[in-house]
Amino acid sequence: MKKTNVLSMIGFWAFIVGLIIAVVAGIIMPQNGIIIIVLIVLGIIIGFLNITAKEIMLFLVATIALVVVGNVFAPLTVLDIGKSPR
Numbered sequence: 001m002k003k004t005n006v007l008s009m010i011g012f013w014a015f016i017v018g019l020i021i022a023v024v025a026g027i028i029m030p031q032n033g034i035i036i037i038v039l040i041v042l043g044i045i046i047g048f049l050n051i052t053a054k055e056i057m058l059f060l061v062a063t064i065a066l067v068v069v070g071n072v073f074a075p076l077t078v079l080d081i082g083k084s085p086r
Contacts (some may be wrong), residue, residue, distance in 0.1 A: 007049050008043075008049065008050070010049055011046055011048075011049030011050040012050075013019065014042050014045045014046050014049065015042075015046050017042065018042035018043065018046060021035065021038060021039060021042070022039055025039075031085055047059075080081070
């Protein structure tokens with residue numbers, strides 16, 4: 001098995017696990033900080049393993065769109081990431 005094949009399988013399974021965790025945790029305990037951290041780490045792993053050179057421009061446009069929307073990261077205030085200093 002090629003190295004790229006193994007990495008793509010790891011990325012695929014990380015996506016599936018992250019999707020299952022997100023759905024179950026969103027229903028059962030949406031404000032759990034540990035689950036949010038696990039999902040962030042899985043998202044980073046999936047991003048590094050699944051985005052190819054052809055998809056970089058689309059990925060960057062989607063990232064800019066998320067930042068422009070503004071309140072996309074509001075749920076992360078549980079980890080003191082999105083809170084404004086007082």
